[in-house]
Amino acid sequence: MSRMSLIDLSESEEGVVEYVAGGRGLTMRLISLGIVPGVKVKVVRRGPVGGPILLKVNTSEVAIGRGMAARIYVTPVRREG
Amino acid sequence: MKLALAGQPNVGKSVIFHRLTGLGVIISNYPGTTVDITRGVTHFRGQRVEIIDLPGTYSLEATSIDQEVAIRVLLEEKPDVIINIVDATNLERNLYLTLQILELGIPAVIALNQMDRARKLGIEINVELLERKLGVPVVPTVATKGIGIGKVAEMALKAVRSERTEFKVRYDSHIEDRISKLTERLKGSRKRPPIPLRTIAVQLLGNNRVIAEKCEDGVVELANQLSNRIQEMHNEPTEVHIARDRYGQAGIISKGVTTEKAVKVPLLERLGEITSQPVIGLLSVFLVLAIIYFAVFILGGLLEGLITTGYQTYVTPTLVNLVSHYGLSGLIESILLEGINTGILSALAIIVPYILTFYLVIGLLEDTGLLARLAFLLDGVMHNIGLHGRAIIPMLLGCGCNVPAILSTRTLGSGKARLLTAVLISLAVPCSAQTAVILGLLG
Secondary structure (H helix, E strand, O other): OOOEEHHHOOOOOEEEEEEEOOOHHHHHHHHHOOOOOOOEEEEEEEOOOOOOEEEEEOOEEEEEOHHHHHOEEEEEEOOOO | OEEEEEEOOOOOHHHHHHHHHOOOEEEEEOOOOOOEEEEEEEEEOOEEEEEEEOOOOOOOOOOOHHHHHHHHHHHHHOOOEEEEEEEHHHHHHHHHHHHHHHHOOOOEEEEEEOHHHHHHOOEEEOHHHHHHHHOOOEEEOEHHHOEOHHHHHHHHHHHHHOOOOOOOOOOOHHHHHHHHHHHHHHHOOOOOOOOOHHHHHHHHHOOOHHHHHOOOHHHHHHHHHHHHHHHHHHOOOHHHHHHHHHHHHHHHHHHHHEEEOOOOOOHHHHHHHHHOOHHHHHHHHHHHHHHHHHHHHHHHHHHHHHHHHHHHHHHHHHHHHHHHHOOOOHHHHHHHHHHHHHHHHHHHHHHHHHHHHHHHHHHHHHHHOHHHHHHHHHHHHHHOOOOOHHHHHHHHHHOOOHHHHHHHHHHOOOHHHHHHHHHHHHHHOOOHHHHHHHHHHHO
């Protein structure tokens, strides 16, 4: 399945993180939040008025800005049924 | 003896710190930064224990100023033992820091905190198995209720005398090759930080600048060459590669010791989910804000009445008696009765009730986690005025009193955001005393 930016996932959709298009700072910051390539993330909620995106990473919820989210590429996980 | 507390943000580290130290605490900024280091002294089993509370960080890689301070303090102050506070509801992410702490080779004890909440969420952790996998004592705790804290302290004292466990994170073979090369080179080098050579090598490959500045230039140069080589082979920064391996290991450990069962999610957790929906969320936020205001005015007004009545029945007559007893008159009489008497009364009656109530309500609100939701919901709106959603919290506090509100702006990321928020608060957010005056004038 093709890669897409995390920002294009709708609410309650899931994706596996492929890579982060960003420099060292952004990558390391995301790593410290548990957003590492290979990890499954779920979009819990998209904030109103261009607000942040609330993600579920493992057991915790993390809110990240749209700018950051746009630079995270994921392979969407489609659930059948 | 020196003890350091380390943990990720929001794991209950400061609660444990205060449980351990009582109130003999000194807060200082690390020289040249605004990162807080809290220190305290306590006596345990006849031993004087100095406790250093490191800034809450997700890792020790020195990619941000607080991480830099954390690793620097660990290297320079050489604590005898580290208590690593781990959030049981979020084991995998927390273990990422734990693995780095264990790699430092300093004796450590793990406080597995928020066990009560984990249980409520259906997360069971096999503590003994975790102990065996990490090779250090693990103590389940509930910091807010003081459960397990005594045992953590006891285990920490014991850990100082125990043998150091050589904990190793296994990395990808390409990285392991470079680690061995660098370790060989480090053996011949005298200038190096007091941690295992292997760990120095890993951190150098990951471009940790604090570690690099404590090593010989030649070593750092070699590390950079090796690191670039790995980067070329994998087409991603070496530190990302290392981080992923470490994360992988944290994940394996965490999955091995955790069993999750489906439970009915507690009301408060579900409330969080409901209130992050845009429409319901914003409505509930406005509802809550309205309740805060009414609570402040009704409760505050009630308190004001009580204070005024109490003051006028007990204090004013005493003053009047005093004045007539000593036969004071003229200027002194008017200073005492009109100046001091009315002055103190208005200070007590206007400021105390409203500010007290306001902080009571905000305190309750903080515990529910609704403030974080508010920051999330309003982030988009706040971005329009160049601020982060988090800036809403100081602004809300400003409705109570501007002074603590401006103090709390230090939690915001950048200097620009702090300045902007502080200016906005002082110009545009009326504090409760101002609001009282405004309402008085308008009403």
